[in-house]
Amino acid sequence: MDGFAEQKVPEGKLVGVRLRYGKTIEKVLITGDFFAYPENAVYRIETALEGMPSNSKAGAIAERIAEVVKVEGAELIGVTPEAIADTILKAMTE
Amino acid sequence: MKWRVIPLETHDAYKNMSIDEAVLRAIADEKAQSTIRFYRWKPSAVSIGTFQSMRKEVNVDRCRELGVDVIRRITGGGAVYHDFEGEITYSILGPMGMFPRGVRESYRLVCGWIISGLEQLGIKAAFAPINDIIVGGKKISGNAQTRRQGVLLQHGTILYNTDPRTMFNVLNVSSEKISDKMIKSAEERVTSVSSHSDASMQQLYEALLYGFTKDKEFEFGNLSGDEQSSARELEGSVYRTDAWNFSR
Numbered sequence: 001m002d003g004f005a006e007q008k009v010p011e012g013k014l015v016g017v018r019l020r021y022g023k024t025i026e027k028v029l030i031t032g033d034f035f036a037y038p039e040n041a042v043y044r045i046e047t048a049l050e051g052m053p054s055n056s057k058a059g060a061i062a063e064r065i066a067e068v069v070k071v072e073g074a075e076l077i078g079v080t081p082e083a084i085a086d087t088i089l090k091a092m093t094e
Numbered sequence: 095m096k097w098r099v100i101p102l103e104t105h106d107a108y109k110n111m112s113i114d115e116a117v118l119r120a121i122a123d124e125k126a127q128s129t130i131r132f133y134r135w136k137p138s139a140v141s142i143g144t145f146q147s148m149r150k151e152v153n154v155d156r157c158r159e160l161g162v163d164v165i166r167r168i169t170g171g172g173a174v175y176h177d178f179e180g181e182i183t184y185s186i187l188g189p190m191g192m193f194p195r196g197v198r199e200s201y202r203l204v205c206g207w208i209i210s211g212l213e214q215l216g217i218k219a220a221f222a223p224i225n226d227i228i229v230g231g232k233k234i235s236g237n238a239q240t241r242r243q244g245v246l247l248q249h250g251t252i253l254y255n256t257d258p259r260t261m262f263n264v265l266n267v268s269s270e271k272i273s274d275k276m277i278k279s280a281e282e283r284v285t286s287v288s289s290h291s292d293a294s295m296q297q298l299y300e301a302l303l304y305g306f307t308k309d310k311e312f313e314f315g316n317l318s319g320d321e322q323s324s325a326r327e328l329e330g331s332v333y334r335t336d337a338w339n340f341s342r
Contacts, residue, residue, distance in 0.1 A: 029342060031145055033170065035170035035197070035225075035239070036145070037197060039145075039240065077198075077224055
């Protein structure tokens with residue numbers, strides 16, 4: 001199945017998620033007008049989410065994202081791991 | 095350390111964005127000085143942030159009808175309509191060590207130079223974190239930054255005048271929604287130099303040049319031959335390609 005959701009992060013920017021999923025998350029594309037330094041971290045986050053069970057809780061998804069951010073030494077501006085995770089769940093329900 | 099200042103020039107979107115990346119690479123390779131450049135976009139163009147979806151943000155068909163180019167930037171942030179008659183864009187590039195480490199603080203520093211330039215025209219502007227400059231609560235300048243290969247690039251636009259009708263035509267808002275109410279709302283959120291000053295575009299450029307170079311050692315210069323060929327290569331292999339511009 002394909003899903004899309006978008007939301008304004010409180011005090012932040014716009015974040016969108018386009019994804020393909022079945023029992024697991026197969027493909028994720030994170031879009032929006034936020035900033036990430038380095039930008040590659042966003043592509044790494046997308047890859048790291050692939051294979052996660054589709055019924056994962058927001059906390060587990062956010063944790064996986066935060067892990068990548070930490071490993072990459074990245075900084076997200078205008079978006080948070082929690083906001084991305086929340087948008088992913090919305091994309092799978094809307 | 096002497097800055098290189100490349101005076102106001104006009105290119106199309108593909109060349110403008112290729113030059114920024116070519117200069118970034120040259121500085122990373124220690125083959126170029128820190129650089130300030132000013133430029134306009136002809137034809138007018140829409141640039142989108144590096145993570146944005148082109149089809150979602152931009153009315154690509156309408157852009158083609160109007161001869162407006164579309165391009166993806168290497169910097170984050172939002173979609174911008176670069177009206178040839180309506181704005182001046184700048185880029186500033188230098189080793190990261192020249193700027194504050196914190197992202198917000200480095201935006202504040204560079205935006206301060208724009209604010210100082212606007213002050214020359216009698217316009218009192220203020221930094222509005224994360225990446226905007228406002229006058230009387232309305233946005234007059236949007237800015238975006240990337241840091242790669244040890245180099246910081248910040249580019250941004252300073253609005254000279256606004257054309258909300260064309261802006262709504264090229265950004266992805268359905269035509270039914272381009273009501274007077276919506277245009278009014280854009281006017282309520284965005285302002286431009288011409289609403290606050292009689293300055294010509296040239297005078298705005300001179301004021302910005304002052305703001306950016308005040309207290310700096312600098313010399314006027316151009317791209318080196320290597321930078322020009324690197325920009326040509328990037329234009330063909332990246333910035334003119336659908337693979338890049340429509341990657342999201």
